Amino acid sequence: MLLESGQNSTTANSQSKQCRICLDDDNPNDIISPCLCSGGSAYIHRKCLNEWRSENAGGRGFKYCDVCKFEYIVESVSSDAKAERERLLKYYVFVIRDSTAIILLVQFVILVLAFLLKFMDRKSGNVKDLFPELIKGFMVYYLSAVILLLAIVGLITMIIFFCASLSRSSSTGNCNTNGMCSSVVAFIIVCALVGLIVGVVASVILLKKLMKHHASQLWLRQEAEKYIIKDFQDRRSELEQYKKKQNTDNTNET
Incomplete structure (x- = not known):
């Protein structure tokens, strides 16, 4: 019974992680949680997010979440x-x-x-x-x-x-x-x-x-693949600390 409940909770957890762009839950290894969005908007495929960032003409969607306005934490990878x-x-x-x-x-x-x-x-x-x-x-x-x-x-x-x-x-x-x-x-x-x-x-x-x-x-597509967005699944406290730091930096600049 405990094994079955553990499997059911794992299945429910994977099913709840649905990409907010393509509305699909396949390829769970590519699903990330890059911002402070919660509920159905918390998860997104990295590939879908990179496509969205590369097609954003204004440039703001490249660095910021359009829903919660959180500035993504990016990690640079070596150029290929x-x-x-x-x-x-x-x-x-x-x-x-x-x-x-x-x-x-x-x-x-x-x-x-x-x-x-x-x-x-x-x-x-x-x-x-x-x-x-x-x-x-x-x-x-x-x-x-x-x-x-x-x-x-x-x-x-x-x-x-x-x-x-x-x-x-x-x-x-x-x-x-x-x-x-x-x-x-x-x-x-x-x-x-x-x-x-x-x-x-x-x-x-x-x-x-x-x-x-x-x-x-x-x-933009190359930059989206060069500067990847950090995943914060099950680490929401770190995101909140980053948000406080960003707010503090913005206050000091003004």
Whole structure:
């Protein structure tokens, strides 16, 4: 009977240790109690906590518990060259993945426009006549779709710029209509050139943002694994002493 009661208490104790993030009680060796939270919020998987710390954009969740506001007690571990290489590899993989997704999305839009142009030009053949004989088949409509997409981007950019200029100017002078005599093809080419410039600039800015985002995220993940949080299971008195010490230090600083 005593053996059975001991086993039941051990089972109940392990079942009560449920991760407050994934709400699972598997892998009990990875469950820690890093802060002053009690009840169902007292336990958390170290892996789940590191993921949360690495994804916290503001940085406060890296050091503090979001529930009880306790500052985690961290322990530094030696840096690993292999982990650093893996981090760099993940960084390049993520950047290439996102860049490839954007390129595929643009290609999908171009192909849709190309098929639409081919469908609209199936009888007249006006689009084919705009290109030299060296360019044949579907390449005609693909290049036309690229130019059309750039023209749309350029046209939208010029409309935005024109509206912004009108909002700054209060004059109501006469409109000069001499520029309206240009042909549709020339107008599309001008819009395409503007769209090309805008596309190149936007691509550079987007690539820089992707690189910065993944570098920051992977750096936080590496730091979360480098500075691990100390476990205080069944040692709540030590946590309370740390809390008093933190409060004393904060009072002295103010």
